[in-house]
Amino acid sequence: MTNSKTTATGAQKKRQQVLIWTVIIGVTVGACVLGAITGDSDTTVPAPAADERSGTVPILQAAADSQGICYGWRLLDGYDPVSVGSNLGDGTPVEDAAGCARWIEVTANVFYTSSSSESNDSAAIRVRGSSDIEFSDLSAIESGLGRFGLDEDAFVDEPGWAVTRAATMLPLLATERGLADPAAVPTAEPATPAAPLPDAGSDFWRDRWVLLLTTVGLFLAAALFIAVGVRQRNRQRREAGPAQRAGAGPAGRTRENA
Known part of the structure; x- marks a missing residue:
């Protein structure tokens, strides 16, 4: 047993x-x-919010009317356009636009990577302009964006807000370079994001x-x-x-x- x-x-x-x-x-x-x-986390670059775009256009309109220079923004996700706008309106590019012989545009190309990737998120910020504006002036305007906190980190964290905010800084920086007289005081303030956007790309814990x-x-x-x-x-x-x-x-x- x-x-x-x-x-x-x-x-x-x-x-x-x-x-x-x-x-x-x-x-x-x-x-x-x-x-x-x-x-893999979502690597899509978010576009500016509706209030950010609608708040930026009148500011650029006032500056263009008083300075005679058109201003705009362009946000890219790699080769794909995410958002474009100017003093002519949301969705209207400033380059080759009728009535915009002189123009300046801030372009931001944001690259998000997946959470499993060892590469970091990054952003390339450029300021372009019409042929009559010197390259040195455009480079100085591009560098001047950093004084307002609009550096690579800002574009990676909040690309939509950063690119529209940068567009509103173009008239001031153009004035500093002697390209135009000071712009008229805008009637609207740049829109701010209602809430901080979540970090993108390689945030392991969030995703x-x-x-x-x-x-x-x-x-x-x-x-x-x-x-x-x-x-x-x-x-x-x-x-x-x-x-x-x-x-x-x-x-x-x-x-x-x-």
């Missing part, structure tokens, strides 16, 4: 070990599959919180199975101990030998 109990205990132990390893393997495979599905929570839940389930298995094994050992001792006689002899 003791051998039968021992055999049954061993078989049950093996089944428990198989169950535990099955759960662990399932947790690992599930985490890998979920990671492959949700690993993978579902994966992390799911993985933690799976591992907790595995730990629960392991704890139950260990508890059952200890209980079986305690129950098997008295039975084995009862089958032995004095001086280590079994009852059958006695």
Whole structure:
């Protein structure tokens, strides 16, 4: 009878070990599959909000009317245009526009990378203009944007807000370079974002919180199975101990030998 109990205990132990390893393997495979599905974050460059675009156009209109220079903005996602606008209106480029012999435009090309990529997000900011405006003046205007906090980090964090804000700074910087007289005081203030935009590209924690929570839940389930298995094994050992001792006689002899 003791051998039968021992055999049954061993078989049950093996089944428990198989169950535990099955759960662990399932947790690992599930985490890998979920990671492959949700690993890449959205790399789309967001366009300026409607209020940012509508608030920028009248400012550029006032500056163009008083200075005789057209101003605009252009936001790109790699080679794909995201937003374009000018003193002529949202969606109207300033280059080659009728009535804009002289023009200045800020162009921002934002590059977002996936969360799994080792490359960092980046942005290239350029100031372009009509042929009658010297390259040195355009370069100075481009460098001057940094004085207003419109550097690469600002364009990476909030590209829509940054490009429209940069456009409203062009008349002031053009005045500093002696390209035009000071612009008329605008009747509207540059729009500010209603709420900070989320970081894009390589933010691991933001884009993978579902994966992390799911993985933690799976591992907790595995730990629960392991704890139950260990508890059952200890209980079986305690129950098997008295039975084995009862089958032995004095001086280590079994009852059958006695």
